[in-house]
Amino acid sequence: MQRQGLVSLVLLVVAASLLVFAISGAASVNRRLGATTNYDRFGSNGIGSIGWQVPPNTVVSTSHISNKPIAGFIEATLNVFPYQVQGGTVLYLSLYLDGQLAAATKYDLSSSYETPASVIGTVEKGVAKFSNSMLGFTVSQFPLNTSFPAGTKVTLLSWVNNPIWVQIDSNSQTHSYETLGVASYSSLSSVKPEAGIIAPYVLSVGFESNAV
Amino acid sequence: MRYNIRQFTPSLLTIVALSLLLMPPAHATNWVGNDDGEFDVSGNPTYVGLLESFGGNMQWSSSPPNNIVSMQYNPDYWTSFWFQYFAHWFQTVIWSDQNGCGGFSIQVYSTTSGSLIWRADQGFSTCSTAFLANGATWFIREDMVSSTDRRINDVFFSIGSGSTTSSFTLYPSPNHWVWERSNLCWCGTDRGSTSFTTAWGTSNAYSNVNVNAISPPVTVSTAEDSNMPYDGFQGSGTTTMWQHFGWVPPPPPPGHCGFCPCTPSSTAGAVSVNSPKKTVEPYCN
Numbered sequence: 074m075q076r077q078g079l080v081s082l083v084l085l086v087v088a089a090s091l092l093v094f095a096i097s098g099a100a101s102v103n104r105r106l107g108a109t110t111n112y113d114r115f116g117s118n119g120i121g122s123i124g125w126q127v128p129p130n131t132v133v134s135t136s137h138i139s140n141k142p143i144a145g146f147i148e149a150t151l152n153v154f155p156y157q158v159q160g161g162t163v164l165y166l167s168l169y170l171d172g173q174l175a176a177a178t179k180y181d182l183s184s185s186y187e188t189p190a191s192v193i194g195t196v197e198k199g200v201a202k203f204s205n206s207m208l209g210f211t212v213s214q215f216p217l218n219t220s221f222p223a224g225t226k227v228t229l230l231s232w233v234n235n236p237i238w239v240q241i242d243s244n245s246q247t248h249s250y251e252t253l254g255v256a257s258y259s260s261l262s263s264v265k266p267e268a269g270i271i272a273p274y275v276l277s278v279g280f281e282s283n284a285v
Numbered sequence: 286m287r288y289n290i291r292q293f294t295p296s297l298l299t300i301v302a303l304s305l306l307l308m309p310p311a312h313a314t315n316w317v318g319n320d321d322g323e324f325d326v327s328g329n330p331t332y333v334g335l336l337e338s339f340g341g342n343m344q345w346s347s348s349p350p351n352n353i354v355s356m357q358y359n360p361d362y363w364t365s366f367w368f369q370y371f372a373h374w375f376q377t378v379i380w381s382d383q384n385g386c387g388g389f390s391i392q393v394y395s396t397t398s399g400s401l402i403w404r405a406d407q408g409f410s411t412c413s414t415a416f417l418a419n420g421a422t423w424f425i426r427e428d429m430v431s432s433t434d435r436r437i438n439d440v441f442f443s444i445g446s447g448s449t450t451s452s453f454t455l456y457p458s459p460n461h462w463v464w465e466r467s468n469l470c471w472c473g474t475d476r477g478s479t480s481f482t483t484a485w486g487t488s489n490a491y492s493n494v495n496v497n498a499i500s501p502p503v504t505v506s507t508a509e510d511s512n513m514p515y516d517g518f519q520g521s522g523t524t525t526m527w528q529h530f531g532w533v534p535p536p537p538p539p540g541h542c543g544f545c546p547c548t549p550s551s552t553a554g555a556v557s558v559n560s561p562k563k564t565v566e567p568y569c570n
Contacts, residue, residue, distance in 0.1 A: 107508030205410040
């Protein structure tokens with residue numbers, strides 16, 4: 074009898090859980106999921122058609138200061154024009170918060186893309202204007218176990234083994250820093266964001282988070 | 286009091302029945318707004334896309350709160366709840382205002398908490414009202430890592446009309462999320478509902494493997510909505526399945542066929558099991 078009672082009790086708990094689950098699930102669905110157009114972004118806005126041919130074996134560091142607290146996640150996007158990408162091209166991205174490694178990723182780029190970009194006009198000083206087609210490579214950390222205050226310096230390090238055309242931000246108040254001749258790359262646990270020399274152009278790097 | 290399974294069964298059935306009553310009901314507004322039929326695939330896809338081709342202008346009288354509309358590629362809520370990475374909901378979106386300025390977006394939410402997990406956004410490289418006019422195309426394709434790995438490697442977005450096109454391929458990282466059966470919503474944004482006044486076009490759901498029609502979900506996943514009608518899918522079980530959205534434009538002048546083939550059978554072959562009550566009546570006889 075005690076065993077039957079235990080079984081009944083378990084069934085009761087399961088049924089009650091189902092009831093709570095059904096109510097809470099039904100109540101939550103339409104209140105929360107959906108497409109929002111307001112988001113917390115800082116750094117470059119990603120709009121623009123000018124690209125700089127980043128030389129191979131070069132680490133480029135680009136930092137921005139968050140204007141709001143960072144919580145939930147942190148994401149960085151580097152925009153690349155799909156133009157004359159060589160086969161075997163490898164792109165590394167590393168994301169740092171106040172100089173400490175948060176996330177890193179590696180991309181194997183294709184030598185052909187469905188909507189390749191084309192140069193409009195001529196290439197001058199390693200810079201060109203492109204048609205409206207881009208690739209957005211991201212690196213991110215979620216969930217963030219702790220939030221970071223406004224004023225946090227967020228840095229993206231990029232390294233590529235073959236030249237690629239990266240979108241630049243002509244309106245940025247910051248600088249990108251480059252270190253030439255880095256034959257291979259691995260993410261360091263901490264970096265000094267201003268290491269190297271000032272790059273001729275500022276890479277367009279946008280960051281997104283879920284501000285508290 | 287003696288507890289035994291016979292005595293308890295009626296109580297259990299009562300609780301379960303009560304649970305079912307409290308579950309969200311099947312929507313009476315199927316095939317409208319956020320309650321469109323779904324598409325699934327057979328086998329292992331390497332891509333699954335939605336291509337929207339406008340056969341008329343898209344206009345709306347209101348779309349609170351920001352007067353923006355969106356094309357949402359929404360995964361099924363409960364499928365995501367049970368099978369997606371950590372019960373996340375991986376949504377892809379193209380949104381636009383009335384000037385044809387907008388953006389591409391991936392937004393990932395938790396189905397359990399409703400909180401935003403991750404997102405990435407990219408604005409159109411150019412604004413154009415042609416993006417809302419007859420001849421425009423809106424395009425979202427989710428590409429998998431491989432035919433044996435259903436994780437989403439990248440999302441290809443494109444909006445265009447004539448020679449004006451903005452294309453963007455976004456690579457989410459880390460790429461934990463897998464493709465789940467989905468549907469289209471011509472919707473508002475930011476939890477709003479759009480009142481479209483004119484719209485007409487064809488929505489193609491396509492893949493490298495067969496695409497199958499599924500009736501609208503019991504639980505609508507997105508908070509946004511609209512009055513956009515959809516008709517039943519055609520071509521279910523092939524690699525390209527399509528449906529119309531919107532309202533048939535006014536008949537063209539005599540001698541012109543306008544926006545649809547000049548046959549009275551443009552709805553022939555609709556999947557009966559998934560057909561909505563509303564069908565688009567051909568006008569070119």
